Amino acid sequence: MTRITVAKGDGIGPEIMDATLDIIKAAGAQIEIDEIEVGEKVYLAGNTSGIANSSWDTIRRNKIFLKAPITTPQGGGYKSLNVTTRKFLGLYANVRPCISLHPFVSTKHPVMDVVIVRENEEDLYAGIEHQQTDEVVQCLKLISRPGCEKIIRYAFEYAKQQKRKKVTCFTKDNIMKQTDGLFHQVFDEIAKEYPEIENEHWIIDIGAAKMADTPEAFDVIVMPNLYGDVLSDVAAQITGSVGLAGSANIGEECAMFEAIHGSAPRRAGQNVANPSGLLQGAIMMLNHIGQTAVAERVQNAWLTTLEEGIHTYDIYKEGVSKQKVGTKEFAQAVIANLGKTPKTLKAVSYANSAALNLPKYKRKASAKKELVGVDVFVHWNGESADELASKVKALELNHVKLSMITNRGIKVWPEGFRETFCTDHWRCRFKPQEGASISKQDIISIKTENLYAFDGKPAYSLGQGQ
Ligand code: NAD
Numbered sequence: 360m361t362r363i364t365v366a367k368g369d370g371i372g373p374e375i376m377d378a379t380l381d382i383i384k385a386a387g388a389q390i391e392i393d394e395i396e397v398g399e400k401v402y403l404a405g406n407t408s409g410i411a412n413s414s415w416d417t418i419r420r421n422k423i424f425l426k427a428p429i430t431t432p433q434g435g436g437y438k439s440l441n442v443t444t445r446k447f448l449g450l451y452a453n454v455r456p457c458i459s460l461h462p463f464v465s466t467k468h469p470v471m472d473v474v475i476v477r478e479n480e481e482d483l484y485a486g487i488e489h490q491q492t493d494e495v496v497q498c499l500k501l502i503s504r505p506g507c508e509k510i511i512r513y514a515f516e517y518a519k520q521q522k523r524k525k526v527t528c529f530t531k532d533n534i535m536k537q538t539d540g541l542f543h544q545v546f547d548e549i550a551k552e553y554p555e556i557e558n559e560h561w562i563i564d565i566g567a568a569k570m571a572d573t574p575e576a577f578d579v580i581v582m583p584n585l586y587g588d589v590l591s592d593v594a595a596q597i598t599g600s601v602g603l604a605g606s607a608n609i610g611e612e613c614a615m616f617e618a619i620h621g622s623a624p625r626r627a628g629q630n631v632a633n634p635s636g637l638l639q640g641a642i643m644m645l646n647h648i649g650q651t652a653v654a655e656r657v658q659n660a661w662l663t664t665l666e667e668g669i670h671t672y673d674i675y676k677e678g679v680s681k682q683k684v685g686t687k688e689f690a691q692a693v694i695a696n697l698g699k700t701p702k703t704l705k706a707v708s709y710a711n712s713a714a715l716n717l718p719k720y721k722r723k724a725s726a727k728k729e730l731v732g733v734d735v736f737v738h739w740n741g742e743s744a745d746e747l748a749s750k751v752k753a754l755e756l757n758h759v760k761l762s763m764i765t766n767r768g769i770k771v772w773p774e775g776f777r778e779t780f781c782t783d784h785w786r787c788r789f790k791p792q793e794g795a796s797i798s799k800q801d802i803i804s805i806k807t808e809n810l811y812a813f814d815g816k817p818a819y820s821l822g823q824g825q
Contacts, residue, residue, distance in 0.1 A: 360389045360390065360391055361389060361390050361391070361423060361648045362390070362391045362392075362393065362421045362423075363390050363391070363392060363393070363421055363423040363424070363644070363648075364392075364394075364395055364414075364418045364423065364424045364425070365380070365392050365393070365394050365395070365424075365425050365426075366394070366395050366397045366398070366414075366424070366426045366427060366429070367394065367427050368397065368398050368426065368427030368428050368429040368430075368622060369398045369399045369400075369427075369428070369429045369430040369622045369627075370428065370430055370621070370622025370623050370626070370627040371427075371622060371624075371626050371627050371632035372398075372427030372429065372622055373427065374627075374628070374632055374686045374687075375427060375618070375633075375634035375636075375637045375638075376425075376637060378634035378637075378638070378686050378687060378689065378690035379425075379634050379637045379638045379640075379641045379690075380392070380641075381690050381694065382634075382638060382641075382657060382660075382661075382690050382693050382694055383638075383641050383642075383645065383653065383657055385694040385697060386653050386656045386657045386694075386697050387653050387656070388645060388650060388653050389650060389653075393417050393421060395410075395414040395418070396411070396414070397409055397410045397414060397429055397440055398429030398430060398431075398440065398622075399430045399432060402431070402437050403432060407436050407437055407821070408438055408440065408443055409429065409431070409437065409438070409440035409443075410440055410443070410444075415447070418444075418448070418613070419613065422612055422613045422614070423613070423614055423644060423647070423648060424444070424614070424615040425615075425616050425617075425637075425640065425641060425644055426444075426615055426616070426617045427617070427618070427622075428617065428618060428620060428621045428622040428623075429622055430621075430622045430624060436821075438821060441617075442484055444608075444615055445479045445608050445615070446480050446484075448610050448613040448615070449480070449610040449611060449612070449613070450479055450480070450608035450610040450613065450614065450615055451478065451479050451480050451506065451509050451510055451513070451609070451610060451611075452476060452477075452478075452479060452509070452510055452513040452607075452609040452610075453475075453476070453477040453478075453587065453591070453606060453607070453608050453609075454475075454476055454477075454517065454606065454607045454609065454643070455474065455475045455477070455591040455595065455604055455605075455606045455607075455619060456472075456473075456604070456605075456639075457472075457473045457474070457475065457574075457591070457594035457595045457597075457598045457604055458471065458472045458473075458598060459471040459472070459598045459599060460598070460599060460603070460662070460665055460704060462679065462703075463665045463666055463668070463679065463703075464598070464599035464600060464603065464665065464674050465599055465676055465679065466597065466598055466599035467597065468574050468575065468597055470575045471574040471575060471594075471597065471598055472575075472578075473570070473574050473577045473578065473579075473580060473594050474517070474523070474578070474579045474580070475580050475582070475587055475590060475591040475594055476510065476513060476514040476579060476580065476581045476582075476587075477510075477581075477583075477586075477587025477588065477591055478506060478507075478542075478581075478582070478583050478584045479510075479584060479587075479608060480506060481501050481502060481503060481506045481583075481584060482500055482502060482538075482583045482584035482585050483498050483500050483584065483585050484584045484585065484588075485499055485500075485501045486820050486821075486822075487499040487501070487820060488819065488820040489810070489811075489818065489819045489820070490813055490818030490819070491736065491738065491784060491808075491809075491811070492738040492782070492783045492784045493738075493783055493813070494783045494784060495767075495782050495784035496818070500535070501538075502537075502538040502539070502542055502583065504541065504545065504723070505720040505722075507541055507542050507545035507546075508545055508549065508720055509717070509720055510581060511542075511545055511546050511549045511550075512549055512717055512718075513609070513715065513717060514526050514581035515549060515550070515552070515556060516715045516717055517579060518553075518556050518578070518579045519553065519555075519556065520711060520712070520715060521711075521712070523556070523578045523579050524556065524557055524578055525556065525557040525559065525577070525578040526550070526553075526556055526557070526558050526578070526579045526580075526581060527558070527559050527561060527566070527577055527578070527579070527580045527581070528542070528543060528558070528559070528560045528561070528580075528581050529560075529561055529562075529563040529566040529567070529580060529581075529582040529586055529590070530542050530543045530546075530560070530562070530563060530582065530583065530586075531562060531563045531564070531586075532562075533562055538583075539583065542582075542583055543560055546558070546560060546581070547560075563582070563586050566580075567589075567593070570590065570593070570594065571593055571597060574594065574597060591604075591606075592619065595619055599674065600633075600674050601619060601620055601636075602618075602620050602633045602635065602636050602673050602674070603633070603635045603636060603639065603674070604618070604619045604636055604639060605617070605619065605636050605638070605639025605640035605641070605643055606618070606619045606640060606643075607640065607643040607644070607647065609647070609714075609715075611717075611719070614644070614647055614714075616640035616641060616643055616644040616647075617637065617640045618636030618639070618640055619636060620636050629685075630686050630687055631671065631672050631686065632671070632686050633672075633673050633674065633689070634686055634689060634690060635671075635689075638657070638661060641657075642657055642661075645657070646709055646713060646714075647713070647714045648714070649713045649714070651709040651710060651711075651713060652709075654709050654712070655707055655708060655709040655710075656698065657693070657697070658707045658709070659699065659700045659701060659707060660693050660694070660696040660697045660698070660699060661693050661696075662700075662701035662704045662706070662707070663696040663699045663701045663702075664692045664696050665701075665704070666701050666702060666703055666704055667681065667692070667696075668680045668681030668682060669681065669682050669688075669689065669692045670682070670683060670684070670689075671683070671684060671685070671689055730796075730797045731790065731791070731797070732762070732788060732789060732790040732791070732797075733759075733788070733789045733797070734786050734787070734788050734789075735751070735754065735786070735787045735788075735789065736784065736786050736787075737751065737784075737786075737787060738785075739783060739785055740783050742781060744766070744771040744772035744775050744781070744785075745772065747764060747772070747785055747787070748761060748764055748772045748773075748787075751764075751787045754787075754789065755789065758791050758792050759789050759790065759791050759792070760789065760790065760791075760792055761788070761789055762788050762789065762790040763787075763788040764785055764786065764787050764788070765785070765786045765788075766781040766782060766784065766785055767782060767784065768786075771785075
């Protein structure tokens, strides 16, 4: 028996959660449930994180969390509970299998079987944003070596366990040479440890185009957070419906399972929603907690039901579907099919699908770190970079001189172009002269960021979970 935490969420959440729990219990899932309240009601009661402290205790105690979609109220100040949960609990791997169910669910890609493994904690989702000048806001993109190593190793271990042939990495390292460059470099390092699995790297733009056009060319695809967020929805949608995909958020201790779609408030309370996405999340949960035989029974019954043409409105198609059913009736049909295996679609075998056990990240020896210059960002409303240069030269020390000024990353001094458009946000780079150095300390501030209010309105992001 495994004790799990369940949140029924908002909108269609309670209906699809009830259907999902009915199915997995009927299949013999050995689970005990602690239910918690998260989402809209909690937000509107004044808790900007959408979850009470006592609910965190339950989630952390049980370690396994099955969550229906929630509604994040419109307007500022509400932090996404999904992002907070992933980061608080260290759920670094987001795994989304995207599989076509041709000919029972229409799709332009009948042979698609792609698993997106998305880094889930960092990248632009660090949520560190600041308005710095009247004209410029920034969002910090943070990529760490442990973040890259953990997710890339997870992708290869997943491929190995699931007997998949290839792991592809998508980045934009031709532009972001430090951040995406690190992700790509770590991919190349870790790929060497898995010589039996093919590996390749694509620049994200052409890779995404290829995935949308020829998904059968891919198997497992690993990528940083933002790209993974966007492309896992694309991948799920092109299998035929975003409503059929589930997602696992895996950490070293805890894990959260969900559907990839939202709370579809317009469909709530009408017994029409398709519970399949959440059911797929629950099947991944059953595998994760070692109840693989139950997971297999549920998946094969679900495939059989789809094959029989018993479809909810979102995938119902004249000529293919046989019967349009509501949420409850769909669940009953899956329960009636427990023990059956599909005839046309490929039956699944989950004998080897329990949770992966990955080695802990080991910190590498520190490299020799030297302070070799300082970038000073300034808010200045003038237009001539030469004029700014003459002003900031006042900051020069005897041996530390202004070496360059950029505006939005493009060099405008010395020898800038008259045509370059400049905002009020300038970066002035100071470097020591040949042979000189800047004084070193063991712990040194690498950056400070001023917090501003513009017209009295705070112009910086809250901490995740704040
Ligand atoms: P959505 O995914 O909730 O719905 C988009 C449309 O897809 C719906 O109008 C509906 O037609 C269809 N749809 C989605 N799921 C379906 C299902 N199971 N069965 C049948 N049809 C389905 O996206 P949205 O309308 O952009 O977002 C609504 C709310 O959900 C927002 O508050 C958003 O913040 C939230 N959201 C939550 C999660 C989550 O909790 N994981 C994820 C995404 C969005």
